[in-house]
Amino acid sequence: xxxxxxxxxxxxHLRADPLLWEQELDVRxxxxxxxxxxxxxxxxxxxxxxxxxxxxxLELADLGRGRPSMAIVYGFxxxxxxxPPEDEIDTDLYKLMIWLAEVIESIEPSDIERVAQFARxxxx
Numbered sequence: 711x712x713x714x715x716x717x718x719x720x721x722x723h724l725r726a727d728p729l730l731w732e733q734e735l736d737v738r739x740x741x742x743x744x745x746x747x748x749x750x751x752x753x754x755x756x757x758x759x760x761x762x763x764x765x766x767x768l769e770l771a772d773l774g775r776g777r778p779s780m781a782i783v784y785g786f787x788x789x790x791x792x793x794p795p796e797d798e799i800d801t802d803l804y805k806l807m808i809w810l811a812e813v814i815e816s817i818e819p820s821d822i823e824r825v826a827q828f829a830r831x832x833x834x
Contacts (some may be wrong), residue, residue, distance in 0.1 A: 711809045713749070713756045716765075723789055724765065729803065730783040735795065737772075737777040740816050748813035752778055760802035764794055768806075 735742045749756045753772040759765055766784040773779035783806065788794055804826055817826040 711748075711758055711806075713758050716757050721786065724786040725789045726767075726784045726786055728782055729766075729794065730781075730784050730797065733802065734779070735756045735781050736773075736775050736777050736779040738816070739777060741814050742779070744814040744816075745810070746778050752776075760798075760805065762817045763796070764798065764802055766802065766806070767817055 712789040735745070746752050749768065751770065751772065753770050755767045755769045757767045759767060767784045767801065769782045769784065770782040783803070785793070785799060785802075793799070804822075805824045807826075808819055809818040809824045
C-alpha cells in the first residue's frame with residue numbers, strides 16, 4: 711500500500727463516502743497495534759489511490775486506550791458525480807483486505823480469499 715499526502719484543495723471538490731467501519735477495533739489489540747505500525751499513526755487519516763485510480767482513506771481514532779479503537783474506510787468521489795461502479799469499489803476493498811491480512815500477523819491472507827469466494831457465490 712502506497713500512502714499519499716493530499717492538500718485541502720485536492721479534497722475540496724470531493725465527497726467522503728464511508729464504506730467500512732469498525733467501532734471496536736481495540737477488542738483485538740494485536741490487530742489494532744499491527745494496523746498502527748503499518749500506517750505509522752494511532753489516530754488520523756492515511757490516503758491512497760487504487761489501481762482503478764479511486765481515492766480512499768483509512769481513518770483511525772484513539773479513544774483513550776493507547777491504540778486505535780475505531781477505523782473507517784472512506785471512498786472519495788467527485789462531489790456531483792455518481793459513485794464508481796460497485797465492482798470497482800469491491801475490487802479495491804478486496805485489495806485493502808489482502809493488504810491488511812499481510813500486515814496483521816493474526817490474519818491469514820488465505821482466509822480473506824475464502825471469505826471473498828463465499829461472497830461471490832452468494833451474490834452470483
